[in-house]
Amino acid sequence: MFMGYVAVHSILRPGVAPREKGPSSMADVLQALGQVSPFFILIAGTIGVLYAGIVTTTEAATIGCLLATVLGYVFGELTWRGIVQALNQTIVFVGNILYLILAAFLFSAAVSLSPSHSPLSKPCHMTSSR
Numbered sequence: 001m002f003m004g005y006v007a008v009h010s011i012l013r014p015g016v017a018p019r020e021k022g023p024s025s026m027a028d029v030l031q032a033l034g035q036v037s038p039f040f041i042l043i044a045g046t047i048g049v050l051y052a053g054i055v056t057t058t059e060a061a062t063i064g065c066l067l068a069t070v071l072g073y074v075f076g077e078l079t080w081r082g083i084v085q086a087l088n089q090t091i092v093f094v095g096n097i098l099y100l101i102l103a104a105f106l107f108s109a110a111v112s113l114s115p116s117h118s119p120l121s122k123p124c125h126m127t128s129s130r
């Protein structure tokens with residue numbers, strides 16, 4: 001809804017939003033397609049083998065990771081520094097998720113091992129004495 005408002009508002013008042021000039025030549029279009037081609041190759045390679053029924057979802061994820069690595073090497077974006085940085089970010093991300101899982105496990109154990117007269121369990125055991 002907001003995007004619709006922005007579109008209508010920018011059509012009615014052209015000065016509030018910049019106008020896209022578009023590509024100036026066919027060379028610009030080909031250069032832009034060349035820059036996004038690794039993305040399309042990665043998506044087509046990963047989802048293509050999945051939809052073709054050749055692999056399962058886990059195997060398709062593995063193919064996607066390997067294909068991303070190969071494309072990064074071929075297009076010159078893959079460096080050892082980038083690999084180490086990606087591994088460090090993965091460790092931090094997975095560590096945060098595992099910490100949340102540990103906290104949830106400890107909380108559920110504490111609640112389940114607490115006596116039934118605990119304030120946390122009173123709403124669960126409220127019954128009528130009549």
